[in-house]
Amino acid sequence: MTMVFVGIDLAKSVFALHGVDEVGKPALVRPLVRRDRLLEMVAKLPPCTIGMEACSGAHCWARQFVAFGHTIRLIAPKFVMPYRISGKQQLGRITKSGDAYLRTLLILGARAVLAAAANKIDRISRWAITLAERRGYWKAVVAIAAKNARMAWAMLAKGENFKPIA
Incomplete structure (x- = not known):
């Protein structure tokens, strides 16, 4: 099983990554990834679809992730709300x-x-x-x-x- 989708919760200094395989089972769970390690972490992943909340920082990250062969999906903030944990x-x-x-x-x-x-x-x-x-x-x-x-x-x-x- 290979990772197909990765969701990244963007923040100021610490990010959260969650990846799933073809059947939706967790393949990657990294609750805390520091800003200086995110690019290195994503570079090691096999090409997959990465979803992030659309914000000013997301566009910058998206350009860098595309260089590694990933497909990027930016999600409008109003559609991200249902996926947040209260x-x-x-x-x-x-x-x-x-x-x-x-x-x-x-x-x-x-x-x-x-x-x-x-x-x-x-x-x-x-x-x-x-x-x-x-x-x-x-x-x-x-x-x-x-x-x-x-x-x-x-x-x-x-x-x-x-x-x-x-």
Whole structure:
């Protein structure tokens, strides 16, 4: 199987490449390629069709990629939107597309959970403490808030009621 299509997400300094073969299976996944390495990376690829969002930088890159025998397809930004991954699908993150007040409450609740975790020894508290030590305070707070949001959504989706522990 050879690579037929490659999609490149252009950015300022780091690009993402994703290539598929004839049947649509991933043949190349490079989430982070630095600007100075992109041309070298594309030069090593077999001639294929490369798709990029049309922007001022895309035209410059396209001219360089054509020299390597690739076919370039520039896509209008309005047609690229459906292919983007939103913050909800990425989860170490909490999306900013929802209700700002609810998001604030989740973050405040997560801060309280992390503060109280220092005095507890249960599994979730130990996880929160080690996460804060490993990744930092704010990333741990956001991870806890995202975990609480997922649990709340699951309870609402399944129609479960909250039962406080007596």
